Amino acid sequence: MSLAPQPADSELADVARILRDLIRIDTSNHGGDLTRPEEPAADYVQAILDDLGIPSTRYERAPGRTNLVARWAGVDSTLPALMLHAHLDVVPADPTTWTHPPFDGVIDDGMLWGRGAIDMKDFAAMMLAAVRRLVAEGFQPQRDVVLTFFADEEGGTEFGSEWMAAEHPEAFAGVDTAISEGGGYSITVDGQRAYLMNTGEKGAYWLELVARGVSGHGSLPAIDNPTLRIAEAVRAVGAIEWPLVMTDTTATLLERLRELAGLPASATPEELALVAGPSATRIRAGLRDVSNVTKIAAGYKENVVPETATAVVDLRFIPGREDAALAHVRSVVGPEIEVRVLMELDAFETPFEGRVAEQVQAIIAEVDPGAVVLPHLIPGGTDAKPLRRIGIRGYGFIPLRLPADFAFPRMFHGVDERVPLDALDFGEDVVRRLLTQQ
Ligand SMILES: [Zn+2]
Known part of the structure; x- marks a missing residue:
């Protein structure tokens, strides 16, 4: 396809220029040895902060895996600090499936494309552009602002974040x-x-189901074939109908959606989630625990009955449901299936109140009159989880004013990830207004 000439740096807003530069630094996290280190991106960020006279410190658990923490000193460093991270x-990203190469930072159709x-x-980019503008204006926050x-x-x-929270909590001193x-x-x-403001996150268990049997020759009637029992366990997990569990977050969200849509009080939670359009699936995921079988493995030779068969379940639970959800999986697969916890992530819910939540709501009312901010329990996990363990109240709020029909949630980890340039400008403006209140 033919592409319009790409704008020069000088033709772009600062926020778009920074984002384009960062997209062009490929930091793909494949896990393991193939992972491309974050260091070049951290170098780029640190150079901007150095220019602004904001001191930053690098932390690396392994070479190249750079975490960068900067502290923009406030007038009164004894006040609780705000962190943006x-x-x-x-x-x-698989480039063969993308419209534009995922690490080129192409601008097309009013959007910046790229992983x-x-x-x-x-x-x-919003953080850096907003701080750069404020520093140029001579602004200094009252409280410390930590940029991580x-x-x-x-x-x-x-x-x-996991390692930083455990080994370097001092980097976040004073952040509430x-x-x-x-x-x-x-x-x-x-x-x-x-x-939608992320005020809570579901938790997760990755569970390995293990069926043990008796190995034998494939030509003989099997004594105890574990493949059949793992198949039954997988079917049992697939058949679970998780109950509706309302939390403070989802109850508030659904009630506010009901008011916005003008639906009667009798509307069901599922019906209320649907009014959120492309975000309905994410909202529905917050109404129940969710379990998906994501792996099945057994056998090593066509004519050998294996001794074990395994399956992996990705179980996502509502805050407060960690024990009940795990116990339910154990009960449906039965006592003959061993259930091993491979990984656990905690769930949490943050009250939709307090200094920062109020500031964000007031700013949105100012920049987008008539619009509201709603609390949202997200189905996945973010860096907020480990930070919560060291007492930091986390909210998810990357401000983006999007067209009504923009299928945004599908862009996360998706093909053709892109952001409208005007949404970036909007986001920088909101971040800057928030910083001026610190
Ligand atoms: Zn992310």
Whole structure:
């Protein structure tokens, strides 16, 4: 396809220029040895911060896996600090499936295309552009503002936020609230815009189901073939109908959606989620625990009955349901199937109140009159989880005002990830207004 000439740096807003530069630094997190280090992206960010006179410190659990923490000193450093954080790694992209190469930072159709455009180099660019403008204006915040750029969010956080929270909590001294990803984009309900704020995250268990049997020759009647029992266990997990579980977050969200859509009080949670259009699936995922079988393995030779057969279940639970959800999986697969916990991530819910939540709501009312901010329990996990363990209240809010029909949630880890340039400008404006209140 023919492509319009690409704008020069000088023709782009600062936020778009920074994002384009960051997209062009391939930081694909494949997990393991193939992972491309975050260091070049951290170098780029640190150079901007150095220029602004904002000191930053690098932390690396392994060479190249750079975390960068900067502290923009406030007038009164004894006040609780606000942190903005972004991860600099991205999930890999297969260029053969993309309209434009995923690491070229192409601008087309009013949008900036590339891996990381929304997850989440966009927020790194908003942070840097907003701070650069404020520093140029001579602004100094009252409280400290910590700007953090993590490694390894997409690989499980062990070189990033998990390790930082465990080994370098001092980097975040004084921070009581943080803003990062998982929300902030607009949805349109019955012609009215609403911005979802991530105020909670579901938790996760990755469970291995193990069936043990008796190995034998494939030509003989089997004594105890574990493949059959793992198949039954997989069917049993697939048949689970998880109950509806309302939390404070989802109850508030659904009630506000009901008001926006003008639906009667009798509307069901499922019906209410549907009014969120392309975001309905993410909202529905917050109403129940969710379990999916993601792997099955057994056997090593065509004529050998194997001794074991295994399956992996990705179980996502509502805050407070970690024990009940796990117990339910154990009960449906039965006592003969061993259930091993491979990985656990905690769930949490943050009250939709307090200094920063109020500031964000007031700013959105100012820049997008009539629009509202709604709390949202997100189905996945972010860097907010480890930070919560060191007492930091986390919200997900990357401000993006989007067209009503923009299928935004599908862009996360998806093909043709892209962000409208005017949404980037909007986001930088919101971030800048938020910083002026610190
Ligand atoms: Zn992300």
